Amino acid sequence: MKTQVAIIGGGPAGLLLSEILHSHGVSSVVLEKSSREHVLSRIRAGVLEQTTVDVLRAHGLADRLDREGHVHDGMKIVWAGRESYFIDVAKHVGKRFTTYGQTKIQEDLFAAADRRNATVLTEVEDVQLIDVSSNHPCVTFTHHGESLRLDCDFIAGCDGFHGVSRQAIPPTVLREFEKVYPFGWLGVLSPTPPLPDIVYANHPRGFALASARSPTLSRYYIQVPLDTHIEDWPDERFWSELKARFPRELADAIVTGSSIEKSIAPLRSYVAEPMQHGRLFLAGDAAHIVPPTGAKGLNLAVSDVTYLARALAAYYAKGSTQQLDGYSEVALRRVWSSVRVSWYLTTLLHRFPGASDFDQRAQEYELEYLKSSYHAQVALAEQYAGLPI
Ligand code: APR
Numbered sequence: 001m002k003t004q005v006a007i008i009g010g011g012p013a014g015l016l017l018s019e020i021l022h023s024h025g026v027s028s029v030v031l032e033k034s035s036r037e038h039v040l041s042r043i044r045a046g047v048l049e050q051t052t053v054d055v056l057r058a059h060g061l062a063d064r065l066d067r068e069g070h071v072h073d074g075m076k077i078v079w080a081g082r083e084s085y086f087i088d089v090a091k092h093v094g095k096r097f098t099t100y101g102q103t104k105i106q107e108d109l110f111a112a113a114d115r116r117n118a119t120v121l122t123e124v125e126d127v128q129l130i131d132v133s134s135n136h137p138c139v140t141f142t143h144h145g146e147s148l149r150l151d152c153d154f155i156a157g158c159d160g161f162h163g164v165s166r167q168a169i170p171p172t173v174l175r176e177f178e179k180v181y182p183f184g185w186l187g188v189l190s191p192t193p194p195l196p197d198i199v200y201a202n203h204p205r206g207f208a209l210a211s212a213r214s215p216t217l218s219r220y221y222i223q224v225p226l227d228t229h230i231e232d233w234p235d236e237r238f239w240s241e242l243k244a245r246f247p248r249e250l251a252d253a254i255v256t257g258s259s260i261e262k263s264i265a266p267l268r269s270y271v272a273e274p275m276q277h278g279r280l281f282l283a284g285d286a287a288h289i290v291p292p293t294g295a296k297g298l299n300l301a302v303s304d305v306t307y308l309a310r311a312l313a314a315y316y317a318k319g320s321t322q323q324l325d326g327y328s329e330v331a332l333r334r335v336w337s338s339v340r341v342s343w344y345l346t347t348l349l350h351r352f353p354g355a356s357d358f359d360q361r362a363q364e365y366e367l368e369y370l371k372s373s374y375h376a377q378v379a380l381a382e383q384y385a386g387l388p389i
């Protein structure tokens with residue numbers, strides 16, 4: 001097989017890259033390890049920066065998003081025993097954000113790929129990247145028992161944190177930055193009306209978050225120890241723990257019900273530098289992971305592929321490698337901005353096991369400062385809204 005860009009991974013990064021490349025007349029083949037059903041069953045964060053919405057709109061991918069997404073002006077921060085405060089992102093920086101599940105984006109991207117008869121091979125096995133530092137890289141893999149080779153000009157590694165692409169960068173070149181947090185999030189998706197705002201809660205029992213997927217679908221999370229077993233968390237226990245972490249009026253407003261999905265995710269910050277090597281370019285979770293506090297993961301995948309598609313389009317239109325050469329440097333600026341704010345929010349809002357009295361007081365005064373300082377709120381609003389591309 002032959003194509004211009006071999007894309008490894010059919011998550012949001014891979015499928016969106018393929019879509020944008022197509023709009024520039026650049027061909028690609030997407031190789032995805034899992035089945036489409038499996039990819040569509042993954043429940044992930046669901047907050048889209050305005051920039052992300054703009055990119056999806058510009059590529060004709062936002063019809064359903066515009067109909068079903070819920071637009072928010074800001075988010076609330078609550079803190080045990082104190083008044084809640086609203087970080088008014090729209091007022092401070094003139095940007096809004098939208099709750100719309102990543103699952104729906106994934107569906108919209110598959111539908112767009114089907115409409116243009118894109119080559120998206122699912123259930124591929126044993127993907128290997130060959131000669132990434134030469135001008136003629138290729139990818140070998142197995143599909144339905146057949147061994148195949150895909151010749152290409154470039155490889156885009158969009159295969160998530162556990163993918164194979166990043167490993168094709170020699171260890172002498174790759175620098176890794178990592179922070180592992182000593183807790184995880186237990187998330188529940190429930191067919192119940194959500195609270196009107198996204199609410200982040202800091203409580204002595206641990207962090208909690210109220211979010212939404214639609215007017216009839218709510219998404220909640222609580223901080224849990226890393227050794228937590230999901231079987232120990234029947235719905236009733238989850239709801240009572242969730243409510244215990246919100247102030248009375250919010251706890252009373254939470255509508256409980258059955259859970260459709262329940263999962264535990266560890267929290268981690270990770271960045272691989274550089275995001276490119278020879279003719280291999282990493283995008284999305286393949287290159288970086290952020291803790292979900294701030295919901296930046298998907299938004300970074302979108303900005304990475306926007307830069308990458310632009311650079312590849314410039315190469316095919318004008319033969320210029322300037323943007324490709326600068327891809328990692330440009331993408332990393334936005335990556336580190338989001339890595340920083342998600343680390344900040346994680347540190348601000350969670351209870352860290354073993355935190356000293358000093359750490360605890362410093363966190364309380366940081367929350368106090370944020371509550372009382374207009375400038376601190378503007379700064380957080382700017383970072384929460386995300387940098388422009
Ligand atoms: N070969 C082919 N495909 C692979 C391989 C492999 N060896 N390894 C992983 N994949 C596929 C996965 O099955 C997955 O569908 O790559 C895809 C990567 O998708 P995501 O993990 O969703 O990553 P990305 O597209 O970068 O999207 C980032 O996902 O994890 C969230 O919070 C993150 O919202 C962000 C978004």
Ligand code: PHB
Nearest residue numbers: 045046211292293294295
């Ligand atoms: C979500 O809706 O899943 C969500 C919202 C906000 C976050 C993280 C996740 O910070």
